[in-house]
Amino acid sequence: MIVRDLNQMKNSERHIFSDGWDSVRLLLKSDGMGFSFHITTIHAGAELAMHYKNHLESVYCMEGTGTIEDCATGEVHQIRPGVVYALDKHDKHILRADRDAPMVMACVFNPPVTGNEVHQDDGSYALEAESA
């Protein structure tokens, strides 16, 4: 059994900071669950274009409000606490957090993130780190 506390993992090596977001990876590939589980904060006012070509991801909003734009259809969905979106078709999307507060999200990745990936120019995570 693995037990971890988000508050103890903030600012650890499992806490990743990037432009407009930061993420605590509570469960990674090495934990052997077959998925990874992250608590990710989208900073207030951030606009993030993403395209996870190699992963399926679900995102559950716990705090904050914003939108997700489906780039294939142009459709914009409201995000508020209780809303989940699932990128079941590796959907290219733009995530926007409202300006008044960050969005705090519980994210699941399949296949699991190793922790060594970098966001590439096309908004995806590479898979190559998984062979390491």
Next chain:
Amino acid sequence: MIVRDLNQMKNSERHIFSDGWDSVRLLLKSDGMGFSFHITTIHAGAELAMHYKNHLESVYCMEGTGTIEDCATGEVHQIRPGVVYALDKHDKHILRADRDAPMVMACVFNPPVTGNEVHQDDGSYALEAESA
């Protein structure tokens, strides 16, 4: 892209009620993510003995407090918002919610739950429904 709202799914066919807990299955096997994602409420004061022999599960606490007892070791871990536990060894466990408030948890199952499982006498979910 799948987008769903917890608040709209309460009391739908994806909202399961049981003894001491209820759960909204936001993502099931049929959604094709390779995992399922549930928002589960452990009722105040509930004590639940569980043993998922056929699934790995991670549970992230969003609200409430309680404990998880690892039956293999007798160790008791405190649960509060921000704590995740992962049953990476199909760990037999007893989950207890404190008496003052329910615990609200974000749960991930691998393999994904189909929605047709029932809790068996040994505290596991059967896998048989997955062949349907």
